Amino acid sequence: MDEKTILDTAKNQMTKAIQHLETELSKIRAGKANPAMLDNVSVEYYGSKVPISQTASINTLDARTLVIQPWEKNMLTPIEKAIQAANLGFNPQNDGTIIRISIPPLTEERRKELVKLSKQAVEESKVAIRNIRKEAMEHAKKLQKEGVPEDSVKALEQKIQKLTDEFVAKCDQHFSLKEKEILTV
Numbered sequence: 001m002d003e004k005t006i007l008d009t010a011k012n013q014m015t016k017a018i019q020h021l022e023t024e025l026s027k028i029r030a031g032k033a034n035p036a037m038l039d040n041v042s043v044e045y046y047g048s049k050v051p052i053s054q055t056a057s058i059n060t061l062d063a064r065t066l067v068i069q070p071w072e073k074n075m076l077t078p079i080e081k082a083i084q085a086a087n088l089g090f091n092p093q094n095d096g097t098i099i100r101i102s103i104p105p106l107t108e109e110r111r112k113e114l115v116k117l118s119k120q121a122v123e124e125s126k127v128a129i130r131n132i133r134k135e136a137m138e139h140a141k142k143l144q145k146e147g148v149p150e151d152s153v154k155a156l157e158q159k160i161q162k163l164t165d166e167f168v169a170k171c172d173q174h175f176s177l178k179e180k181e182i183l184t185v
Contacts, residue, residue, distance in 0.1 A: 010136040021125040068099040
């Protein structure tokens with residue numbers, strides 16, 4: 001493995017860690033209606049469990065209301081039951097054509113819990129990024145054993161550390177945005 005490959009691989013893996021973090025943070029509700037809140041809900045559909053997004057369109061009506069429009073009318077009740085079974089704290093209302101979900105405002109205690117969950121997701125991403133750094137550093141050390149000059153290896157290690165610092169800072173940015181979103185009443 002050469003220097004460029006080591007850096008590119010590390011950068012790609014760190015980018016994936018950030019994308020995973022973004023996905024995890026989008027699942028944490030911040031009091032605003034967001035279709036991603038229902039991503040983990042599975043619906044019984046012709047004998048198999050499928051994500052709710054494969055059986056209906058999910059949209060936001062306003063900041064506190066989600067609207068679910070099933071593609072088949074006979075899916076209204078199974079979707080409603082799946083949302084209740086997911087235990088997300090929502091009370092779906094079925095009017096015969098669509099399902100409405102009013103998102104209740106968050107309590108102060110729940111907001112603090114959600115901030116903790118966000119912090120935990122950010123920490124997991126930071127650990128993943130540091131593990132990627134460790135792996136890249138090991139590859140750099142192997143280069144030195146293969147005869148690459150020590151100065152080049154040191155420069156590569158500095159680049160790896162700089163990359164790591166950038167991605168850890170991105171994690172912190174995501175956390176501060178999510179924290180602000182959760183704590184804004």
